[in-house]
Amino acid sequence: MFSPTPDTAGDAPGRIAIIGMAGRFPDAATTGELWHLLKSGREATHWFSDEELLASGVSATHLRDPRYVKAGMVLPDMEAFDAGFFGLSPREAAILDPQHRHFLECAWEALEDAGHRPEAFAGAIGVFAGCGMQAYFANNLLTNAELVEQVGLFLLRHTGNDKDFLATRASYLLDLQGPSISVQTACSTSLVAVHFAIQSLLSGECDMALAGGVTIEVPHRQGYRAAEGEILSPDGHCRAFDDEANGTLFGSGAGIVALRRLEDAVAAGDHIYAVICGSAVNNDGSTKAGYLAPSVEGQARAAAEALAVGGIDPGSVSYIEAHGTGTPVGDPIELAALSEAYSVPGLRQFCGIGSLKTNIGHLDTAAGVAGLIKVALAMHHEELPASLNCVRPNGRFDFSASPFTVVTTARPWPRTGTPRRAAVNSLGVGGTNAHVILEEAPAAPVPGPARDWQILALSARTAEALDGAKRKWREALADPSPDLTLANAAFTTQTGRRAFPHRCAVVARDPAGACEILAGHTHRRMGTGSAGAGTVGAVFMFPGGGAQYPGMGRDLYRDVPAFREALEACLALLPSG
Secondary structure, three states, X not given: OOOXXXXXXXXXXXXXXXXXXXXXEOOEOOHHHHHHHHHOOOOOEEEOOHHHHHHOOOOHHHHHOOOEEOEEEOOOOOOOOOHHHHOOOHHHHHHOOHHHHHHHHHHHHHHHHHOOOHHHOOOOEEEEEEEOOOHHHHHHHOOOHHHHHHHOHHHHHHOOOOHHHHHHHHHHHHOOOOOEEEOOEOEOHHHHHHHHHHHHHHHXXXXXXXXXXXXXXXXXXXXXXXXXXXXXXXXXXXXXXXXXXXXXXXXXXXXXXXXXXXXXXXXXOOOOOEEEEEEEEEEOOOXXXXXXXXXXXXXXXXXXXXXXXXXXXXXXXXXXXXXXXXXXXXXXXXXXHHHHHHOOOOOOOOEEEEOOHHHHOEOHHHHHHHHHHHHHHHHHXXXXXXXXXXXXXOOOOOHHHOOEXXXXXXXXXXXXXXXXXXXXXXXXXXXEEEEEEEEEXXXXXXXXXXXXXXXXXXXXXXXXXXXXXXXXXXXXXXXXXXXXXXXXXXXXXXXXXOOOOEEEEEEEOOHHHHHHHHOOOOEOOXXXXXXXXXXXXXXXXXXXXXXXXXXXXXXXXXXXXXXXXXXXXXXXXXXXX
């Protein structure tokens, strides 16, 4: 048993803020949709009809096989990609592995969610990430002899299909000049990438980092054949920690977090989802049953080291997002390892445990970062979602004598006088374990008084994309989160977004008003148009004669410091008397 670590997190240097997130998940195209899926306690599993499977290339022989499970995790718009946004031709986009496509879009969205444009960020931005096997390369490109002949094997691989080029392609296309490192440790890849990003930030190699991973199953929209003793569930459900646990489903997805040193994020006024207090990575070595098997000792060492790095008392951690594949042997091994690291004398079942895989399956290289995003969302929304399909806890592990209880029903997770803390555990075939400790974000400062009217500034590369942006903002404003204010949204759209040619500006007093304006094509408080080339300087606009009235600039003078200072400077130039 590892002895408890004194809780010194408040004094520990080197804390990292999660300031942006983006992702693609089964049945959830964004992190917001993922939260709704979790909050509603849904499984993303899609049950295919025979017609759907035949159309996806599954043979009739497979359909007649009683071991063939007609279930899968479908990634929304898997084939879709905004190639023009990244300056890629249709041919380049067709060659690009879907894993690279979705990773690129998520990288951009994570930067936007963080509110930092690469060209305006004062510092280097790094990328640490990994992806799954190149099934698209084997199934869709190498089978096209004409394409291989025309393009050549070297360019097909380097244009965007090899794992080696995932991180560096994102750095190139987004002009990110920090370290750009591809990470590969099987199922723990994306959480290991987060650990490496943290180390790069702490050493000063970069000032912000994108970290994550992506795996997309190709062929897509198909079921699978379950076999005795393997990891795949024979009934299409993942029952992590349950006595009848019998495997998981493989899903497709991508996840990226934007990270920054906490002191820098606070100083910049960044929105912070959660804070990473400590992380650790190790390998099992040969002290286990076999190469493919997990290890109690290795996982326990990683968890204990992460706790020690963060100066965290294990008894203060109230939730662990486990690897939780729902296998009869894997779950008890993981629980035993975590119990060894988190046991506190005199305390029992003080810590909830759960697994995202019960909702969206096993995302392989993206699984770890998906779990991290889940915990960050739970802290942000102050609610722990349920881990599904656990009716009777696994009898191979004594929960009553352990630190853990499975979170089988959603429950509030509010702020109290003690910081909320959680952990994410991830392990990969081959033995590389990763463990990350999180803490709730510091309380956001109370915003000062804002102007009554705000300008929401939207832009896009095309008119169609601008319509899509208006629709997304309308949806967000129709059901705003508690911390969404129109003033903050207006500030972010004006300073934290790149300005593209097709533009729309909305003047509103509250989210409901902005939502109403965005619902129509035209409105007297909405302006649309296209920006010309070049930079426009100051513009003086003079109303017609008789349009002035006393006090017409009073609100601007009161609410806008720049206007007030400029007006006072002008008035000071007027002759007195």
